[in-house]
Amino acid sequence: MPGTELFGNEERKEINDVLETGILFRFNHEQQRNGIWKARDFEAEVRKITGAKYAHAVSSGSTAIATALAASGIGTGDEVIVPPFTYIATIEAVLFVGAIPVFAEIDETLCLSAKGIEQAITKKTKAVCLVHMCGGMADMDGIMAVIKDYNLVLVEDAGQAFAASYKGTATGLFGTAGSYSFDFFKIATAGEGGVLVTNDENVYKLADSYSDHGHDHVGANRGMEQHPVLGFNYRISELHAAVGVAQTRKVPHIREVNRKHKSLLVELLSQTEGISFATLPDPDGDSATFLNILLPDTETAARVVAAFGAAGVSGFNYWYVNMYHFINQWDHIKNLKTASKLPIEILGKSQDYNTMELPKSQEVIGRLISFGIRCTWTEDEVRALAEKIATCVRMTVAVPA
């Protein structure tokens, strides 16, 4: 959670700018706000880091991906290919726009693979909601070839991959629209917040309206605006956006420090028998928020997790059994336990979520242990952590279960 480690005077200054004027609303009030537009500044900072033509800040990463799907034309009855390893918001967003999630295989990139996507395509497939997991990126050359071959819409949930890129293009900018999260656990935080990015002006305009009850935001009188579409309230407040501005300015520094820590960890651990790492299709584009270790098999990984516990090693996630990031823990999705009836319950699933098999995803997530990289670590702390990890893995691998 690097951003939260660096909360300080810069964030307080941006918040105070807003408190001075009292205009907590991101639109209108030109007279009273004294030139203070924090949501706009936040969007400008995100454009600067990603190179996106358009950025639109909203209330969360969840509402950003929901808006990205809607603005890309994904809706009722459309099959959308999704990964079984993501934060649950991705799947909820697909369901709540009325679409039908179809799970496909990930691989050692921790993201949907081109092959996994291709195998899940049916006549009803409209889109792929690709998720760039654990600070890294998917294999975009392979995936874009499939997207083009089958004429699919690509929407990217880059909730965990702000400031990551693939061959020079930021995650989130390969498809029609992409989203980032700025919740408390991401590389930069707004407290709560999300940003949608796109290079398509029409998609941007639709997203801008959709996330504010359809308002077109033309003119200075909110009451007299036009409403090209129906929408909802996914707005970000100026206070949250103010924190997002200060935090986003720190991201280049955070990324640089994270990369230094991560490359030292990789160097120190790469000689340890039993340790390999998740695949980074473009190592130079890593946001380096996680060190993703792959153990030889699930059984060994579970024993390493136990060894970490005994040795007092912390700061890692074993997603296979924990954290609600993997399908094995998603009973509410599998059994469609919903507060009220969703379109999928009338249209029917395309896949039986309880009996479908995703052996490759099970194998990869079973082997995966992810350590969060902290940008405030000292080099000694990095070396000490590597030593502890190596010791636990060596002990485990040497002694058969």
Ligand SMILES: *Cc1c(COP(=O)(O)O)cnc(C)c1O
């Ligand atoms: C964090 C996250 C989200 C949700 O973001 P919030 O800001 O918490 O709503 C969505 N997708 C992914 C991949 C995430 O990691």
